[in-house]
Amino acid sequence: MQQVDTVIHARWVIPVESNAQEPSGQALDCHAVIIDHGRIEAIVPSDEARQLYQSDEIVELVNHALIPGLINAHTHVAMNLFRGIADDLPLLAWLNQHVWPAEQKWVDKNFVHDGSMLAIAEMLRGGTTCFNDMYFFPDITAQAAISAGIRCSLGLIMIDFPTIWAQNADEYLSKGIAVHDEFKSAPLISTAFAPHSPYTVSDEPLTKIRTYADELDIPIHMHIHETADEITQAINHNGKRPLQRLYELDLLTPRLLAAHMTQLSHDEITLCAEQGVHIVHCPESNLKLASGFCPVARLLNAGANIAIGTDSAASNNDLDMFGEMRSAALLAKGVANDASALPAAQALYCATMGGAKALAMDNEIGSLRVGKAADITAVDLSTLETQPVFDPVSHLVYCAGRHQVSDVWVKGRRLLNQRQLIQMDVAAIAQRCQQWQEKILANQV
Amino acid sequence: MQQVDTVIHARWVIPVESNAQEPSGQALDCHAVIIDHGRIEAIVPSDEARQLYQSDEIVELVNHALIPGLINAHTHVAMNLFRGIADDLPLLAWLNQHVWPAEQKWVDKNFVHDGSMLAIAEMLRGGTTCFNDMYFFPDITAQAAISAGIRCSLGLIMIDFPTIWAQNADEYLSKGIAVHDEFKSAPLISTAFAPHSPYTVSDEPLTKIRTYADELDIPIHMHIHETADEITQAINHNGKRPLQRLYELDLLTPRLLAAHMTQLSHDEITLCAEQGVHIVHCPESNLKLASGFCPVARLLNAGANIAIGTDSAASNNDLDMFGEMRSAALLAKGVANDASALPAAQALYCATMGGAKALAMDNEIGSLRVGKAADITAVDLSTLETQPVFDPVSHLVYCAGRHQVSDVWVKGRRLLNQRQLIQMDVAAIAQRCQQWQEKILANQV
Numbered sequence: 001m002q003q004v005d006t007v008i009h010a011r012w013v014i015p016v017e018s019n020a021q022e023p024s025g026q027a028l029d030c031h032a033v034i035i036d037h038g039r040i041e042a043i044v045p046s047d048e049a050r051q052l053y054q055s056d057e058i059v060e061l062v063n064h065a066l067i068p069g070l071i072n073a074h075t076h077v078a079m080n081l082f083r084g085i086a087d088d089l090p091l092l093a094w095l096n097q098h099v100w101p102a103e104q105k106w107v108d109k110n111f112v113h114d115g116s117m118l119a120i121a122e123m124l125r126g127g128t129t130c131f132n133d134m135y136f137f138p139d140i141t142a143q144a145a146i147s148a149g150i151r152c153s154l155g156l157i158m159i160d161f162p163t164i165w166a167q168n169a170d171e172y173l174s175k176g177i178a179v180h181d182e183f184k185s186a187p188l189i190s191t192a193f194a195p196h197s198p199y200t201v202s203d204e205p206l207t208k209i210r211t212y213a214d215e216l217d218i219p220i221h222m223h224i225h226e227t228a229d230e231i232t233q234a235i236n237h238n239g240k241r242p243l244q245r246l247y248e249l250d251l252l253t254p255r256l257l258a259a260h261m262t263q264l265s266h267d268e269i270t271l272c273a274e275q276g277v278h279i280v281h282c283p284e285s286n287l288k289l290a291s292g293f294c295p296v297a298r299l300l301n302a303g304a305n306i307a308i309g310t311d312s313a314a315s316n317n318d319l320d321m322f323g324e325m326r327s328a329a330l331l332a333k334g335v336a337n338d339a340s341a342l343p344a345a346q347a348l349y350c351a352t353m354g355g356a357k358a359l360a361m362d363n364e365i366g367s368l369r370v371g372k373a374a375d376i377t378a379v380d381l382s383t384l385e386t387q388p389v390f391d392p393v394s395h396l397v398y399c400a401g402r403h404q405v406s407d408v409w410v411k412g413r414r415l416l417n418q419r420q421l422i423q424m425d426v427a428a429i430a431q432r433c434q435q436w437q438e439k440i441l442a443n444q445v
Numbered sequence: 446m447q448q449v450d451t452v453i454h455a456r457w458v459i460p461v462e463s464n465a466q467e468p469s470g471q472a473l474d475c476h477a478v479i480i481d482h483g484r485i486e487a488i489v490p491s492d493e494a495r496q497l498y499q500s501d502e503i504v505e506l507v508n509h510a511l512i513p514g515l516i517n518a519h520t521h522v523a524m525n526l527f528r529g530i531a532d533d534l535p536l537l538a539w540l541n542q543h544v545w546p547a548e549q550k551w552v553d554k555n556f557v558h559d560g561s562m563l564a565i566a567e568m569l570r571g572g573t574t575c576f577n578d579m580y581f582f583p584d585i586t587a588q589a590a591i592s593a594g595i596r597c598s599l600g601l602i603m604i605d606f607p608t609i610w611a612q613n614a615d616e617y618l619s620k621g622i623a624v625h626d627e628f629k630s631a632p633l634i635s636t637a638f639a640p641h642s643p644y645t646v647s648d649e650p651l652t653k654i655r656t657y658a659d660e661l662d663i664p665i666h667m668h669i670h671e672t673a674d675e676i677t678q679a680i681n682h683n684g685k686r687p688l689q690r691l692y693e694l695d696l697l698t699p700r701l702l703a704a705h706m707t708q709l710s711h712d713e714i715t716l717c718a719e720q721g722v723h724i725v726h727c728p729e730s731n732l733k734l735a736s737g738f739c740p741v742a743r744l745l746n747a748g749a750n751i752a753i754g755t756d757s758a759a760s761n762n763d764l765d766m767f768g769e770m771r772s773a774a775l776l777a778k779g780v781a782n783d784a785s786a787l788p789a790a791q792a793l794y795c796a797t798m799g800g801a802k803a804l805a806m807d808n809e810i811g812s813l814r815v816g817k818a819a820d821i822t823a824v825d826l827s828t829l830e831t832q833p834v835f836d837p838v839s840h841l842v843y844c845a846g847r848h849q850v851s852d853v854w855v856k857g858r859r860l861l862n863q864r865q866l867i868q869m870d871v872a873a874i875a876q877r878c879q880q881w882q883e884k885i886l887a888n889q890v
Binding site for chain 2: 081083084085087088089090091094118121122125126284286287288289290292293313316317318320323326327329330331333334336337338339340341343344384385386387388389390391394395398399401402403426429430433434436437440441444
């Protein structure tokens with residue numbers, strides 16, 4: 001018998017990816033995932049696993065589905081401390097009158113640390129093993145991610161106006177590159193340039209980012225075509241739609257993660273698909289801010305890759321990828337006027353492989369495949385709310401809640417054990433959060 | 446000190462209704478709800494309650510919000526046994542090729558009993574204290590509801606074609622009236638006529654229902670304008686839209702609960718509001734079946750009352766009123782292109798008072814008001830996923846999950862105690878559900 005680090009027996013193993021078909025929707029009955037040195041060594045029927053492998057850590061999940069760890073492809077995690085600070089407002093009023101003033105007042109290194117820890121705890125408890133972030137002090141968020149053991153793509157933020165993080169384009173760029181250098185040997189940390197949006201970043205820094213992204217071989221993560229206002233203002237200002245401007249700046253490439261994308265003409269859908277732009281769909285944020293509807297079914301039909309993101313807890317108001325998968329699957333049908341749009345298996349694919357592809361990490365994560373990192377989420381489907389079970393993939397998307405996540409592994413390391421975060425000091429996180437709440441509330445009065 | 450049955454101290458009491466404003470969005474800090482003989486005796490600051498009332502049952506909910514029990518205004522609860530049986534299909538294919546054949550094969554008294562028990566357990570665990578149902582064997586569902594202690598409006602179903610429940614219109618009507626008579630003295634059971642839809646019930650039985658509803662003084666519950674196909678077929682068949690036909694049959698009155706209502710002209714919105722028709726909005730079912738978008742904001746602006754329903758677990762795929770409130774609040778903004786549409790307080794109002802008004806029970810339930818029945822749901826907001834708290838009403842709608850429901854009372858009787866269903870045999874429910882799953886799966890192969 002072969003000695004391995006971990007054997008997880010599960011009622012179902014849902015690999016998400018198979019050679020035969022993507023997304024496969026396949027659920028392997030009573031299989032085991034074998035983990036060694038942080039990687040998936042094998043996926044075999046449980047009976048066979050009991051013959052072939054011995055391990056000091058054998059986990060029996062008799063009512064559970066194992067899925068690839070969910071990838072939250074668009075976050076601003078530190079903003080978890082602003083959860084629910086302003087609701088029921090349109091994007092520009094929400095940004096100008098609430099979020100940006102609150103950020104000016106409160107955001108510093110401590111805020112980013114405490115907000116990031118709160119968000120990471122929330123994400124791990126909800127089955128998310130990797131997030132793609134965009135915020136100030138990415139180095140602080142990286143330290144939080146490293147201490148917690150979660151995988152993270154750090155946004156190297158760029159914005160035309162001065163903030164607590166940097167004063168001008170050159171400083172944003174140099175601080176971003178310094179962060180990239182600082183964390184380039186951290187095994188679970190990667191970086192992406194994060195120019196905020198077409199309407200907040202001018203051509204010159206975008207051109208520099210284009211060059212540096214190639215040089216460092218990292219993605220570019222940007223809010224694009226989030227609202228109709230953004231398009232109107234761009235036409236008034238530049239005489240062209242933002243995607244046209246980005247195309248002329250040679251930014252529409254497979255390096256680009258375009259978050260939101262609710263305003264797309266037929267030609268823009270074709271263009272983005274042809275150029276290999278990755279779409280990060282944020283259905284709940286787009287609904288809540290009445291930003292518009294991302295044409296998910298049409299993008300998929302055109303061949304585009306779709307990832308899913310929650311956006312920040314200030315706009316969503318949570319980092320719940322189960323909720324977001326469901327909202328994506330439901331909304332796509334309504335928007336396409338077609339109940340077969342974004343079926344369950346495809347929604348799960350977007351929330352896992354879609355994110356991995358967008359981050360150019362699909363050789364490492366995004367599916368349960370031999371050789372990939374063991375980033376795994378276990379979901380208990382035995383609660384009354386998910387009975388009976390005719391198809392576990394349907395249940396994961398259409399009726400399971402994130403509280404049914406029992407266990408989470410990142411690169412083979414167990415971070416959630418029967419709902420307990422074993423690497424994080426939850427009481428300390430809650431206490432810091434409480435202190436921020438009191439400070440912010442006292443200031444509002 | 447006054448002796449009372451129960452005192453519940455809570456971090457927040459959210460009455461939903463106030464004289465000053467509806468919906469109020471008010472959250473009373475550190476208040477207590479005093480219950481006696483099944484009714485709300487008083488709502489006072491906790492300090493005052495400790496001076497004035499003594500009780501053998503004092504419940505301390507230091508991190509919780511108390512809200513009126515949620516009212517699920519459109520269900521087919523027995524169908525919980527078909528949860529997830531067929532997904533990603535349009536309404537007519539889903540009905541004709543999957544749901545109706547499955548019903549023909551499986552539905553009998555035992556099925557309705559076991560499905561109802563599963564659904565009632567799910568609803569109570571999710572903070573729902575009242576449901577408005579439409580299905581075969583309503584007497585069996587009533588028995589399940591009575592045994593569990595939940596409040597229920599029973600649908601007296603009518604449909605043109607023969608089913609296991611009845612052979613023709615006269616039999617549907619007489620069996621319905623017999624069910625009404627059987628349960629008229631059951632304190633938590635009411636009835637409503639439930640003609641399935643305009644496209645499955647002809648004029649004659651509708652006219653009779655109109656008369657009998659007045660005579661028995663009960664509501665009429667019907668699927669109306671659920672899909673565009675329904676409108677097209679009605680025009681081809683009758684030369685008029687279904688709402689026009691129902692108007693001519695004098696059915697558009699405050700007795701009518703119109704479920705779905707995704708296809709509404711400007712004039713129809715005005716007409717329904719003027720006639721006092723209650724709209725039962727089912728956002729997730731409408732999305733999943735790509736039925737269309739109910740114009741919630743426009744209906745509210747016209748003065749219509751909106752209730753919220755999950756529809757069945759075969760189409761949703763759960764009976765989660767927290768999820769449904771959130772979907773309603775989010776979707777209304779997207780559909781109205783207005784982020785201020787259906788704010789959190791109004792969504793909570795629709796899920797409580799809206800349902801109570803639709804069922805003509807707003808003097809009895811729907812808000813926490815002195816004299817009303819003590820139908821109360823407690824929600825724990827202390828989990829990391831709902832921290833920090835700036836506004837508890839926002840959190841209830843935008844980020845709390847139904848698993849945060851800790852305790853539920855119906856007419857003063859505690860049915861959920863720290864997540865445990867104390868009146869129901871959960872193991873037996875799960876076992877029967879498992880047996881049905883095996884039978885149905887064996888037949889599918």
